Amino acid sequence: MANNADEIREFLRTRRDAVRPSQVGLPKYPGRRVPGLRREEVAQLAGVSVDYYTRLEQGRLTSASEGVILSIAEALQLSRAETQYLRDLLRPQPRRARQLRPRQQVRPELQRLLEGLNDQPAFVLGRRNEVLASNALLDALLTPFNQKPPEDRNLLRWLLLDPAARALYLDWAQITSEVVGVLRAEAGRYPGDPQIAAFVAELSAASPDFRPWWEERTVVERTWGTKRFDHPVVGRLDITYEALNLPGDPDQVLFVYSGSTTDDLDKLRILASWSTQHTPPGRPAPGASRQDTTDAPAADSQRDARPR
Numbered sequence: 001m002a003n004n005a006d007e008i009r010e011f012l013r014t015r016r017d018a019v020r021p022s023q024v025g026l027p028k029y030p031g032r033r034v035p036g037l038r039r040e041e042v043a044q045l046a047g048v049s050v051d052y053y054t055r056l057e058q059g060r061l062t063s064a065s066e067g068v069i070l071s072i073a074e075a076l077q078l079s080r081a082e083t084q085y086l087r088d089l090l091r092p093q094p095r096r097a098r099q100l101r102p103r104q105q106v107r108p109e110l111q112r113l114l115e116g117l118n119d120q121p122a123f124v125l126g127r128r129n130e131v132l133a134s135n136a137l138l139d140a141l142l143t144p145f146n147q148k149p150p151e152d153r154n155l156l157r158w159l160l161l162d163p164a165a166r167a168l169y170l171d172w173a174q175i176t177s178e179v180v181g182v183l184r185a186e187a188g189r190y191p192g193d194p195q196i197a198a199f200v201a202e203l204s205a206a207s208p209d210f211r212p213w214w215e216e217r218t219v220v221e222r223t224w225g226t227k228r229f230d231h232p233v234v235g236r237l238d239i240t241y242e243a244l245n246l247p248g249d250p251d252q253v254l255f256v257y258s259g260s261t262t263d264d265l266d267k268l269r270i271l272a273s274w275s276t277q278h279t280p281p282g283r284p285a286p287g288a289s290r291q292d293t294t295d296a297p298a299a300d301s302q303r304d305a306r307p308r
Contacts, residue, residue: 008056009059015217017036021037040053042072045074045075046071056072064090084185084219105132118272121239121257122255123138124252125155126251126252127251128183129182130154131153132252136272136275141231142168143165145158156180156183157202159172159179160206160207168230180210180218184217184218224243225241227239233271234268238261239264
């Protein structure tokens with residue numbers, strides 16, 4: 001992964017290239033060679049000098065005030081997640097680099113909550129999109145995470161490398177690219193994290209799809225949305241989801257799925273019934289869940305922000 005100065009440069013450049021002059025009320029002159037904004041135009045819109053913005057984008061300034069960050073974010077039409085990412089890059093907290101992040105664990109109370117959601121797929125995502133805990137209906141809907149060794153219970157790795165995931169999601173490319181954006185947001189919170197760097201290197205080597213999405217530097221925040229499935233047991237299924245940040249650990253997010261329509265809710269009940277009769281050996285029955293607490297301690301550097 002790039003160092004902080006390199007990442008500041010690449011992030012600002014890609015965001016600048018993505019904004020058309022007409023989007024910010026600037027005229028498009030004949031013979032214009034760049035599709036996006038020029039540096040001087042960003043500086044003008046943000047109310048800073050051209051020299052200041054140029055040095056900032058080139059990575060020669062590695063910090064900025066909150067007011068400048070917000071002005072640049074407005075000029076570049078950054079989303080909330082992208083603004084936080086820029087803030088993480090320009091206002092890092094170095095002291096976190098000297099701390100070890102504690103091993104992630106799912107609280108017993110949360111575990112019982114998952115177990116009680118018999119008709120709703122649910123799971124907890126941790127750092128690097130690791131599946132820390134899931135209930136049986138989630139495993140029946142996606143893949144049996146509870147059967148996998150802890151090091152393989154990763155949502156992004158599964159999306160990128162398992163052909164079954166491509167067949168399952170009707171919007172596979174959109175969903176997967178957004179989960180890459182969630183990882184990008186985490187990399188901003190924890191610059192220099194060796195586990196994130198190793199994971200990015202692994203996926204870059206293993207998946208031809210990952211690197212282009214990673215280089216786009218799209219940043220995504222977990223919130224809510226809809227997913228469309230073509231499930232081998234119940235067929236077409238539209239799911240809504242809510243992402244809930246958990247107190248006590250900003251890197252744990254609870255996802256709860258529900259059917260979009262009455263027909264989709266009925267299909268989830270059918271899938272729950274099917275899974276009780278097709279529980280593979282070693283896999284908990286519906287209403288049960290297991291958790292992964294094997295995340296090795298890693299050097300921490302910083303902190304949050306969506307799968308859709």
